[in-house]
Amino acid sequence: MSTVAIPSSLRVHCEHHEFIEVEGGSVHAVLAAVDARFPGFRAALGDSFAVAIDGEVFQDALYEPVAPESEVHFLPALAGGI
Amino acid sequence: MSEDRKFRWVGTRPIRHDGIDKVTGRAQFGADLSLPGMIWGKLLRSPHAHARIVSIDTSAAEAIDGVLAVVTATDLPDDDPKVADLARNILAREKVLYHGHAIAAVAATSAALAERALDAITVEYEVLKPVLSLEAALASGAPILDEARRPKDMEDTGPTNIAARCEFSRGEPESAFAQADVVLERSYETQMVHQGYIEPHACVVQTKEDGLIEIWCCTQGGFAVRSLTASVLGIDTSRVKVTPSEIGGGFGGKTTVYLEPVAALLSRKSGRPVKMVMTREEVFRASGPAGGAKIDLKVGATRDGRIVAGTARMWMEAGGFPGSPVQAGAMCIFSPYDFDHLFIEGFDVVLNKPKVAAYRAPGAPQVTFAIESLMDELANELEIDPIDLRLANAAKEGTQLPYGPRFKAVGMIETLEAARAHPHYAAPLGKNQGRGMAVGFWFNNGMNSSADVHLTEDGTAVVVTGNPDIGGSRASMAIMCAEELGIDVEKVRPVVADTETAGYTDVTGGSRVTFATGWAVIEASRKIASELCIRAAKIWDCDVEQVGFSEGHCLPVEGSGLDHAPLSVADIAKQMARTGGPINGQAQLNARGAGPAFATHLCDVEVDPETGKVDVVRYTAIQDVGRAIHPSYVEGQIQGGAAQGIGWALNEEYVFDEAGRLENPGFLDYRMPVASDLPMIDAVIVEVPNPTHPYGVRGVGETPIVPPLAAVANAVMAATGVRMQSLPISPPRLLERLLGAGDV
Numbered sequence: 071m072s073t074v075a076i077p078s079s080l081r082v083h084c085e086h087h088e089f090i091e092v093e094g095g096s097v098h099a100v101l102a103a104v105d106a107r108f109p110g111f112r113a114a115l116g117d118s119f120a121v122a123i124d125g126e127v128f129q130d131a132l133y134e135p136v137a138p139e140s141e142v143h144f145l146p147a148l149a150g151g152i
Numbered sequence: 153m154s155e156d157r158k159f160r161w162v163g164t165r166p167i168r169h170d171g172i173d174k175v176t177g178r179a180q181f182g183a184d185l186s187l188p189g190m191i192w193g194k195l196l197r198s199p200h201a202h203a204r205i206v207s208i209d210t211s212a213a214e215a216i217d218g219v220l221a222v223v224t225a226t227d228l229p230d231d232d233p234k235v236a237d238l239a240r241n242i243l244a245r246e247k248v249l250y251h252g253h254a255i256a257a258v259a260a261t262s263a264a265l266a267e268r269a270l271d272a273i274t275v276e277y278e279v280l281k282p283v284l285s286l287e288a289a290l291a292s293g294a295p296i297l298d299e300a301r302r303p304k305d306m307e308d309t310g311p312t313n314i315a316a317r318c319e320f321s322r323g324e325p326e327s328a329f330a331q332a333d334v335v336l337e338r339s340y341e342t343q344m345v346h347q348g349y350i351e352p353h354a355c356v357v358q359t360k361e362d363g364l365i366e367i368w369c370c371t372q373g374g375f376a377v378r379s380l381t382a383s384v385l386g387i388d389t390s391r392v393k394v395t396p397s398e399i400g401g402g403f404g405g406k407t408t409v410y411l412e413p414v415a416a417l418l419s420r421k422s423g424r425p426v427k428m429v430m431t432r433e434e435v436f437r438a439s440g441p442a443g444g445a446k447i448d449l450k451v452g453a454t455r456d457g458r459i460v461a462g463t464a465r466m467w468m469e470a471g472g473f474p475g476s477p478v479q480a481g482a483m484c485i486f487s488p489y490d491f492d493h494l495f496i497e498g499f500d501v502v503l504n505k506p507k508v509a510a511y512r513a514p515g516a517p518q519v520t521f522a523i524e525s526l527m528d529e530l531a532n533e534l535e536i537d538p539i540d541l542r543l544a545n546a547a548k549e550g551t552q553l554p555y556g557p558r559f560k561a562v563g564m565i566e567t568l569e570a571a572r573a574h575p576h577y578a579a580p581l582g583k584n585q586g587r588g589m590a591v592g593f594w595f596n597n598g599m600n601s602s603a604d605v606h607l608t609e610d611g612t613a614v615v616v617t618g619n620p621d622i623g624g625s626r627a628s629m630a631i632m633c634a635e636e637l638g639i640d641v642e643k644v645r646p647v648v649a650d651t652e653t654a655g656y657t658d659v660t661g662g663s664r665v666t667f668a669t670g671w672a673v674i675e676a677s678r679k680i681a682s683e684l685c686i687r688a689a690k691i692w693d694c695d696v697e698q699v700g701f702s703e704g705h706c707l708p709v710e711g712s713g714l715d716h717a718p719l720s721v722a723d724i725a726k727q728m729a730r731t732g733g734p735i736n737g738q739a740q741l742n743a744r745g746a747g748p749a750f751a752t753h754l755c756d757v758e759v760d761p762e763t764g765k766v767d768v769v770r771y772t773a774i775q776d777v778g779r780a781i782h783p784s785y786v787e788g789q790i791q792g793g794a795a796q797g798i799g800w801a802l803n804e805e806y807v808f809d810e811a812g813r814l815e816n817p818g819f820l821d822y823r824m825p826v827a828s829d830l831p832m833i834d835a836v837i838v839e840v841p842n843p844t845h846p847y848g849v850r851g852v853g854e855t856p857i858v859p860p861l862a863a864v865a866n867a868v869m870a871a872t873g874v875r876m877q878s879l880p881i882s883p884p885r886l887l888e889r890l891l892g893a894g895d896v
Contacts (some may be wrong), residue, residue, distance in 0.1 A: 075556045078321040079305050122557035126745045126844060129599050134744075143556035146318070146479045 072136050074104055075143045080115060084108045094136040097121050101132075118147040160703070162847060165784045166641045168627040170398075179398045182354030182370030189426040191220055192416045193411075194266035196256040196273050197438060198248035199531050201282035201504040201812025202295065205244060205255070205275065213258055213272040221259040221421035222273070223414065231384035231785075237473040239384045241507050242413055248277070249297055249472030250439025250506050251813045254410075259418035259426050262341060282504040282812035286446050286467045289313040289503040297472065315474030316500040318482050320554045323493035328461035332452025334533050339448050340522040341878040342533070342861070343805035344469060346441040347511050347823045348796070351400025351440060352432060353677065357415035358425040363387070365416050367394045371400040372620055373659030374382045374651045377409055384413040392416075395650040396620040403796070404510025405440055407659050422424045434816035440509020440682030441806065443469030443476050445518035447485075449526055457536045457544045461493035462506030468500060472506035476500045480595075481515030484858075485523050487593045488542070488564055488750065490551040496724065499813065504812050510661065512793060513594040513854035514629050517800060517861050524590035524862030529875065538589050538866075539572045539752075547593075547750075563776025563840035564591065564750040570838050571752040576772040584873025585758045592751045592858025595806045597662025597852030598743030602655025603672035605633060605680055607735040611722025613637055613680070615646045615673055619665045623792075623853055624785030628666045629673050631781050632847070636677035638704025639721050655740055663851025666781055668743035675739035686730040687724045692716050745844025749851060751775040753794065753859040757867040766802055766868055768829075773859075774836040778850030783837060786852050790835035793856025799825045800857075801864035803880050823882075 072094035076084045077151045083092065085108070105112035117130035124141040128134050129147060136142055173179040225245040230236065244253050256273050260266035283289045283297065292666040296311040301828040304316040329335055355369035367384075371377045374394040382389045399406065409427040453459045456797040464485050468476035478498035486494055531538040546564045548733065553559065571577055571589065581587060603615040608877075615629050626646035634641040648654075657669060681701045688706035689696040698712035704721050708714035727734055756770040773794045780786040803823040807815045816822045841848025861879060869875050874889045 077556070079317075079319045123561050125558045127557065127595070127598070128742070128744045130595070130742060131744065141557075145555055145557075146483070 072100055072138055073130045074100060075141065077144055080111060083111045083114050094138070096136055097134050097142070098132045100136050100142055115144055120145040120147050153697050159635060160638070161634045161641050162779065162781055163783060164631070165575055165782060166631070168624055169630055169646055170626050176203070178338055181351055181400055182397045183429045185356045185397065187356060187358060187369045190425040190427055191259050191422060192263040192266045193257055193259045193272055193415050193426045194263065195254045195414065196270040197434070198244065198251060198253040198255055200277055200279050201251045201284070202280040203248050203277040205246060205248060206278055206282060207276045208256060209274040210256060212274070215338060216269050216272060218261040218265045218270055219258055219269045220261070220424060221418045222256065223417045223421065224256045224507060227417050227744045228384060228413070231304070232383060232386065235383045238380065238408070241473055242384060242410060250504050253472065254433065257418055259424070261580065264473065275755060283313060284504060284808055284812050286444065286469060286501055286503070288851055289501050290467070297504070314499050315470060315502050318498045320481045320482055320496040321494065322554065325461040325463050325493040325495045328493035329452040332460050333455040334530065335450065335452040336526055336530055336533070337450040338877060339446065340525060341444065341446050342518045342521060343444045343879060344441050344505055345800050345804040345806070346822065347401070347403035347405040349401030349403060349405060350434045352430040352435045353406065353411055354429040355411050355415055356425055356427045357412060357419050359416055359419040363391060365392045367392065367412050367416070368397060369394065369412055370397045370399045370406060371663055372399065372406040372622065374405060374618060374620070375656055376659050377412055378651045380409045381412045381416060384409070385416060385456065392759060393650060393652050396648060399620050399622055402622055402660070403512050404514060404646065404661060404809055407510050407661050408440065410439060432819065433817040433873045436797040436822065437814050438506055439564065440507055442511035442514065443471060443508040445481070447519055447522040449522045451526055451530065453530055453534065455534065457534055457541045459491040459545045461487055462491065462496045464519070465497045466499070467793055468498070468515065468518065469505060469508065470500050470502050471505045472502060473507045474500055474502055474779070476508055477510070477515030477729055483884055484516040484593055485519040486554045488547055488591050489545040490547050491545065496554060499806070502880065503566050511794065513856040516592065516594055520590065520592050520858045521861035521865065524859065525865055525875070525877065528588065528866040528869065539568050541820060542591055543568050552666040559748065561840055561843050562748055562750060563838055566838045566840050567591070567750050567752040567774045567776050570774045570836055571754055573772070574836065576754045576770060576834070581756065582758065584761060584871055585756055586867045586869065588755045588863045588866025588868070588870055590859040590862035590866060592753070592855055593748065593790045594855040594858055595748050596667065596746040596854070597664045598668050598746040599658040599662060599664055600742050601657050601669040601672045602740040603669060603676040603738070604655065605673065605676040605737040607680060607728065609728065610726055611720065611725040613644045613677070614751065616649045616654055617669050617673065618649055618651065618657030619660045619669050621648055622660050623789050624782060625660070625665045625669070627785060628670055628781045632670050632673045636674055636681060637721055638702070655738070663749070663855070664743070664746060667746055667845060667849045667851050668741065670781065670849060671845060672739045672741055675741070676737035679737035679739065680735055683735050684721060684724050684739070687727065687735070688719050690731045691719065691727065696769055745842065747778050747842030747844065747850035749776055749855040751855045751859055753863040755863040757864065757868045758873055759868060759871045759886070761876070761890060762891055764883035764885070766863050766881055766886065768798055768831060768864065770831055771798070772834040772836060773856055774838060775855055776838045776840045776850065777852050778842040778845065779839055779848035780837050781847070781849065786837060787835035789853045790856045793835040794833045794851065794860050795825055795830055797857040797860025798864055799862045800832065801881060803877055803882050805880050
């Protein structure tokens, strides 16, 4: 099971859990699993987000593999200046 | 970093490949291109900061001989909610939302005629009360910029100027404050500032008979201009081709579009190529500055200097449309420090000022001014050396960030230790002088990049990428290619290509080009090296496994039993045709693992007690860059960011009158530091390699603007005993405090 950290602004959609455990395999699968358990999470997250898998940040990485022992954080998409 | 190797070119300082064109004036910038039959476009801009547009009559302008096209917002489609705000910022539709907001455009046979024709356009306004400060925007009964908008991630309590809210939390900060020996609670403010790039926005656009649009413009991202222009015009992306010119600075301000869709409409209507060039006044009034901010901050610490809890509430100006970087600011404010209990809340606030754009580490300088000012005060309160206080709480590998993930290897501690060891930190100070320090953090970014490397018959490598070269990236790309191929860096020709030549590449932004596009160049070059081995195997009539590649040569591997003299890249390039044809390498990636960067800055100021004028007399900027590919351009980025941050601290601010008219839209009245204002900024490179990147590269360009605001303010405090919690620390503001005449 992968550990998913729920962003504090989205915990209202997840019965205020800070972390939940889901079957994953990929970012896409993790998202689907969270949304199946807490319908509305995926819509609340929106389309523009980054993901950190074991501390490594990816942008637009919906199909990046997620290992069973991995910790996944969903983050706001980052923009830069130079 | 995946490998530990000795470099031949990485870390050296070759002359940049575009240097001669730049110093001889041959380089083509945004306004330099002219096409046969070209005409000029000009924009009519609002004289009001907030008004409803009742009507626009362009008939008189259209009747002028030599005027070939007039457009307004009604010429743009209005069916894509994703670009509704962008389109309305380009050409106002229902309301004007800031002084200088574009309303209509004219194209004529000369720039002067287009300018005169603007006067023939009649606009009827219903003038509304402008909202010019965060306080006014949030006040009960404040005029609302958009009655239909409801805030994101907030309870719907009716119309508001708050466009969005964000939150990050961990632990139980309020109960943790009870364990603190010292709790400081302070408010900080910064003002709207502009990036101040030398080159104004400019473009030439040609809409051809088949509807294809060709754009030449100064931009940080040709592909961004392509997609944004296509979206605003409601056409397919493939109908737009963008050729980026050389660029005279951007700092985030050239990651969006203002002129290009308008010029495309004018060109479509007139059948002519259209050039549009902003004046300096237009750049200030109607491009995207960085918004001001208000930050309420509370931090508690034990007597020995350990932070136990922190809370922050922040409001950032978005300008006329939503989109301040408050979320990034919220993510940055506590990231340098390792503590368990925190709560951060941020609000994106619209008001009647220009819509903000990115500016170097968007959101981070404002919030870092707050946290680093408070840390300085905490050090004074606890009588702990400010570097020691930061070391006691410093983020390191494994520290959990306020927004969730844990750091991999980072260099916060290393930059602090380098600062303490630097002669600057112990140097004596003179009369009326003071020393301040501050740290800064920025995420850095990866995103999408492509690279093509072509080998020519003489063994030269042509490197084609899609990132406009702002900070010396051509030289970085060339160095990385030369390193992989083992050829002289002068034998690499780096090319910045248009959107139909280069593979898709995200903007030159997020401090990502040397990291991400450079990574693609490394991968593409490695493919060439592999192909060279295949060609050598053909020449030697052996298996490819018997051929190795080292220092620019194919050579028999040890134990292969082969006895051939090594073949250089040039030797094999000469035989490309007869060994299988052209040799090209191509790579693309969505770069993961951008390594965050930390910096520590030291600043000495001297304050004139009679005038309140602050002179920065010594400045040292220390930064973890992972690996400096071309140290001169790394140092240049550090020095440039520090200079901009010093300006933000000391003098820069947008000044509006009561009606919301910008009163200082020029460099005479908007006071940026010039060379004579600043000492030599000593840039010190610290290298803690990014474990993800093949060479250990981290982004560089944004972090240097993060610490200076607080470093300067802390130095002023040390020199005068006056803690400035509102920027800028301009002479009248500081003098008022020095004279004890009131709060600033």
